[in-house]
Amino acid sequence: MHTQAPHQIAPALPPLALNRRHLLAGSASALAAVGLSTWTQGAAAQAKALPAYASWKDVNSAIVHIATTIETKRGAFGTSVITPAEQLYIRNNLPAPDASIVADRDAWEIAIEGVSKPRKLSLRELKTLGLETVAMVLQCSGNGRGFFPSKPSGTPWTVGAAGCVVWSGVPVRVVAEALGGLESGMRFMTGTGGEKLPDGLDPKSIIVERSVPAAAMADALLAWEMNGAAIPLAHGGPLRLIVPGYTGINNIKYIKQLAFTAQETDAKIMSHGYRISPPGEKGDPNQPSVQEMTVKSWINSPSPDAGLLEKGRVQISGVAFGGLQPVKRVEVSVDGGKNWIDARFVGPDLGKYAWRQFVLETRLLAGQHMLASRATDVQGNVQPQQRLENAAGYNNTSWADHAVAVKVA
Amino acid sequence: MHTQAPHQIAPALPPLALNRRHLLAGSASALAAVGLSTWTQGAAAQAKALPAYASWKDVNSAIVHIATTIETKRGAFGTSVITPAEQLYIRNNLPAPDASIVADRDAWEIAIEGVSKPRKLSLRELKTLGLETVAMVLQCSGNGRGFFPSKPSGTPWTVGAAGCVVWSGVPVRVVAEALGGLESGMRFMTGTGGEKLPDGLDPKSIIVERSVPAAAMADALLAWEMNGAAIPLAHGGPLRLIVPGYTGINNIKYIKQLAFTAQETDAKIMSHGYRISPPGEKGDPNQPSVQEMTVKSWINSPSPDAGLLEKGRVQISGVAFGGLQPVKRVEVSVDGGKNWIDARFVGPDLGKYAWRQFVLETRLLAGQHMLASRATDVQGNVQPQQRLENAAGYNNTSWADHAVAVKVA
Numbered sequence: 001m002h003t004q005a006p007h008q009i010a011p012a013l014p015p016l017a018l019n020r021r022h023l024l025a026g027s028a029s030a031l032a033a034v035g036l037s038t039w040t041q042g043a044a045a046q047a048k049a050l051p052a053y054a055s056w057k058d059v060n061s062a063i064v065h066i067a068t069t070i071e072t073k074r075g076a077f078g079t080s081v082i083t084p085a086e087q088l089y090i091r092n093n094l095p096a097p098d099a100s101i102v103a104d105r106d107a108w109e110i111a112i113e114g115v116s117k118p119r120k121l122s123l124r125e126l127k128t129l130g131l132e133t134v135a136m137v138l139q140c141s142g143n144g145r146g147f148f149p150s151k152p153s154g155t156p157w158t159v160g161a162a163g164c165v166v167w168s169g170v171p172v173r174v175v176a177e178a179l180g181g182l183e184s185g186m187r188f189m190t191g192t193g194g195e196k197l198p199d200g201l202d203p204k205s206i207i208v209e210r211s212v213p214a215a216a217m218a219d220a221l222l223a224w225e226m227n228g229a230a231i232p233l234a235h236g237g238p239l240r241l242i243v244p245g246y247t248g249i250n251n252i253k254y255i256k257q258l259a260f261t262a263q264e265t266d267a268k269i270m271s272h273g274y275r276i277s278p279p280g281e282k283g284d285p286n287q288p289s290v291q292e293m294t295v296k297s298w299i300n301s302p303s304p305d306a307g308l309l310e311k312g313r314v315q316i317s318g319v320a321f322g323g324l325q326p327v328k329r330v331e332v333s334v335d336g337g338k339n340w341i342d343a344r345f346v347g348p349d350l351g352k353y354a355w356r357q358f359v360l361e362t363r364l365l366a367g368q369h370m371l372a373s374r375a376t377d378v379q380g381n382v383q384p385q386q387r388l389e390n391a392a393g394y395n396n397t398s399w400a401d402h403a404v405a406v407k408v409a
Numbered sequence: 410m411h412t413q414a415p416h417q418i419a420p421a422l423p424p425l426a427l428n429r430r431h432l433l434a435g436s437a438s439a440l441a442a443v444g445l446s447t448w449t450q451g452a453a454a455q456a457k458a459l460p461a462y463a464s465w466k467d468v469n470s471a472i473v474h475i476a477t478t479i480e481t482k483r484g485a486f487g488t489s490v491i492t493p494a495e496q497l498y499i500r501n502n503l504p505a506p507d508a509s510i511v512a513d514r515d516a517w518e519i520a521i522e523g524v525s526k527p528r529k530l531s532l533r534e535l536k537t538l539g540l541e542t543v544a545m546v547l548q549c550s551g552n553g554r555g556f557f558p559s560k561p562s563g564t565p566w567t568v569g570a571a572g573c574v575v576w577s578g579v580p581v582r583v584v585a586e587a588l589g590g591l592e593s594g595m596r597f598m599t600g601t602g603g604e605k606l607p608d609g610l611d612p613k614s615i616i617v618e619r620s621v622p623a624a625a626m627a628d629a630l631l632a633w634e635m636n637g638a639a640i641p642l643a644h645g646g647p648l649r650l651i652v653p654g655y656t657g658i659n660n661i662k663y664i665k666q667l668a669f670t671a672q673e674t675d676a677k678i679m680s681h682g683y684r685i686s687p688p689g690e691k692g693d694p695n696q697p698s699v700q701e702m703t704v705k706s707w708i709n710s711p712s713p714d715a716g717l718l719e720k721g722r723v724q725i726s727g728v729a730f731g732g733l734q735p736v737k738r739v740e741v742s743v744d745g746g747k748n749w750i751d752a753r754f755v756g757p758d759l760g761k762y763a764w765r766q767f768v769l770e771t772r773l774l775a776g777q778h779m780l781a782s783r784a785t786d787v788q789g790n791v792q793p794q795q796r797l798e799n800a801a802g803y804n805n806t807s808w809a810d811h812a813v814a815v816k817v818a
Contacts, residue, residue, distance in 0.1 A: 061638075084636050084638050128721065131724045131726055133490060166491055228496065229493050229495070312537065313537045347541070347544075348757075348759040354757070
């Protein structure tokens with residue numbers, strides 16, 4: 001069933017009998033009394049302290065898995081499009097470099113290779129070359145891993161390893177043109193992170209170095225600003241490669257080299273890491289790499305940790321994005337996917353790489369409800385019901401996995 | 410002279426001789442040696458500490474005038490459209506209420522009056538009624554007062570009593586409809602702030618209560634979220650009236666009553682405050698009220714406190730907005746307004762109430778230059794050269810006042 005959601009149902013409601021939704025039971029014991037004790041897991045995870053390099057984060061919105069993986073709580077996502085820096089997830093493959101690298105940001109240098117006139121450029125020089133801004137979904141490849149019943153190794157993110165962030169910097173294509181253009185045969189854009197590598201290891205076994213198709217340079221930035229401020233160290237400042245539409249790992253932090261290359265890098269994180277491997281198998285270069293994002297949505301409110309809801313009117317809201325192309329439609333179901341109703345988009349459209357907020361206004365009766373959302377991109381690709389099973393738990397876009405069970409009294 | 414700005418001039422430049430812009434002299438004495446000692450005033454102002462209620466602000470981007478007026482430094486404005494909460498200016502007419510009002514945000518109540526079925530609504534109830542998001546320029550009526558040679562009383566803001574902020578909440582029109590619609594003859598929408606008033610004074614002499622035309626409700630929100638997070642106490646949380654296109658004072662913080670009224674409120678802040686009075690005269694109800702914003706732009710980079718620049722390529726960037734309608738054009742001059750070149754807009758368009766970033770790529774030779782920007786809105790209104798003189802220093806949109814003098818070596 002597909003019906004258009006009413007944009008306003010307010011006038012039809014009795015004005016003096018507005019319904020309220022609220023948390024009837026706030027303590028773990030009270031939740032246990034209504035059979036919801038497992039819903040307090042999020043609160044338990046929150047208790048872990050923020051690491052020093054991320055001490056400025058909003059601890060109330062964070063699930064600290066370990067020091068280098070911090071998730072945004074589903075119930076903490078706002079509805080005003082932008083994910084503030086204080087709430088944005090962190091997933092760092094290696095510890096962040098020393099804070100001294102952001103003491104004089106403009107002095108940071110990046111080597112540009114695979115162009116006619118390769119050279120190092122300082123951030124100060126990059127800032128003279130051009131300026132562009134892009135809003136985009138930054139999402140860890142493993143976002144949604146926590147929904148895999150196979151419990152793959154790695155952080156069990158649910159929805160919070162993602163955010164919608166605004167970046168400013170110089171377009172990569174402008175930098176390449178300033179240096180005479182690409183050398184012939186360079187099919188990849190390979191970025192290298194500036195993390196300090198542990199002694200005694202083969203650098204290729206641990207360095208953060210990733211290749212994406214050179215065509216991705218069209219919308220890529222070398223960015224020094226995020227959400228209106230200098231990029232925090234925890235998010236890759238002073239300089240980060242931004243490849244809109246590609247999963248987080250491809251957006252290289254502390255970028256120290258950008259090379260146009262004939263082949264993908266042979267760094268292990270590229271050759272064996274972030275591959276879609278069949279369950280039980282290790283990653284290898286013959287398997288698909290985790291790069292472009294595809295259409296996805298999820299509901300943030302009501303969130304799974306909202307507790308017991310009161311019956312009546314409710315605004316079901318969430319986010320939807322298409323990856324490399326805009327999202328055009330979101331449907332919402334309140335019965336686990338049997339019936340779907342078109343939600344409406346609200347708020348400004350920040351461009352094809354950003355997420356849109358959606359909302360469906362409806363009424364919930366007492367009982368249990370399974371709320372789900374399903375997005376469609378402009379090419380007609382529909383968010384799938386089932387996840388693609390894979391060993392490492394990447395790219396989970398399953399609408400069923402992201403559904404929210406709510407209890408209404 | 411009007412010419413189209415080149416979108417890229419990079420390929421025409423020698424790739425190994427990129428020009429750099431940087432601060433050649435960082436200390437006050439060094440600046441004095443090149444005749445720029447007055448440029449350190451901003452740094453001196455920055456030294457004032459942040460008040461406790463705003464301790465979470467980024468002190469490096471702030472000019473603390475007094476505890477209730479905090480400005481964003483011109484050089485601190487980012488280029489990625491959004492002004493982060495940490496950098497956003499504060500101008501509070503009265504001290505912020507006690508933080509206890511944000512301990513249980515959903516319990517906050519607002520009285521809705523002048524509708525068929527007047528009643529109080531809790532924030533919890535408002536959240537069930539609707540959801541909309543708007544990006545808008547929030548700007549203090551006195552922004553630019555610091556450029557008035559007459560030195561009006563009040564905070565001498567230059568450009569930093571403004572920001573571009575995203576708000577989420579329920580549309581005022583939805584709330585009004587849910588309560589049966591407006592009573593007849595109600596021409597104004599009057600909001601009342603929830604600040605604690607000092608004892609022993611006539612409340613009308615000090616209360617923050619403002620009226621705007623009822624038609625402004627079309628795009629107005631009762632907002633609980635700013636930039637993706639619950640509205641901070643310092644910015645009017647838990648609930649703020651948002652009237653896009655209207656100066657800051659009309660966006661009532663801690664709103665406790667929203668009344669549709671036949672007349673403007675007789676509160677002093679409305680009847681005598683925020684009026685455009687001839688120089689030397691006090692405000693009174695017969696003078697124009699400070700409400701709708703008009704077309705304006707300014708350059709943020711290079712900023713006046715950037716110090717001595719190095720000659721060569723530079724990206725001149727800033728912000729432009731139209732007030733109640735979109736901005737359609739920005740021109741930049743590097744010779745104090747003798748010649749103008751079209752700048753280009755960059756970054757996402759967040760809607761008609763938001764500002765746009767603009768950038769002009771050019772080269773600066775050694776010497777002194779006066780950089781100016783001039784915006785035009787979609788109705789053809791051009792940002793004026795001269796400010797409208799008025800006693801209190803309101804509504805300064807003069808492009809000449811906002812020009813930036815730079816020295817290039």
